[in-house]
Amino acid sequence: MIKLYFWPTPNGYKISILLEELGLPYEVEAVHIGKGEQFGEDFLRVSPNNKIPAIVDSEGPGGRLFPLFESVAIMMYLAEKSGFRFMPEKMGARYQVIQWLAFQAASMAPALGQAHHFREYSKEKIPYAIDRFTSEAGRLYRVLEKRLSENEYIAGEYSIADMATYPWLRSHKFQGQNLDDYPSIQRWYSAVRERPAVQRGLAVLKERFERNRKPPAGAAWDNLFGNKQFGRPSDGGSQQ
16 A cells, blocks of 8 residues: 655646556645745655655555655656556666656746746745746746647657656646647647546546645745744744
8 A cells, every 4th residue: 555645736646647547546645835844853854855645555665665755766666666566667668768757857847837837826026036936937838849849649659757757747837838839739738638537537636726726825825935934943933
């Protein structure tokens, strides 16, 4: 049994989608990042970087409990554990998947996240930051558009690279992007969205998330973007 430490974020959805695609039994442990539950001692023993997602596999290597954090590592582990499903066993094909998985984690996620943050969440609207990250998001969308104009899926066949990328593009409007400008991405996006396992993965904690859609403020802001997140002592001021 896999225990999934989860909150409804793009990185969290990567793992819930993959677990549904693999058909592996799992249970969800909600980690409410707005309430600061990611800083709890029990969770930090699994994920020392205080980020979701994380997993504990009760039947890990050697039949022992196996904790694992970082979404890319989790995806590769689960794919390999399941007989190299959605990640080919042959080295050449496998590294086609890995390079695009790395592209998503190292390039797309940071830039898209910052574009979203400075456009929607930042208390101070900083034109330079908004323009910089919106422009970089557009550049990365164009890289992906070219790739998908030549391939049905990111690494050729449907893989963990697609599962990792799709959740991050669901907020394309908040990143300053319009899918109408990227016809190949739009075609791929629709194909991934229609997969039943993807829909099930996106439904995890959906009702709880729908009750918490308002922008973070106060303690939630501090936990996500402020002193609590960065390990700084609070100045005692209000967080509005």
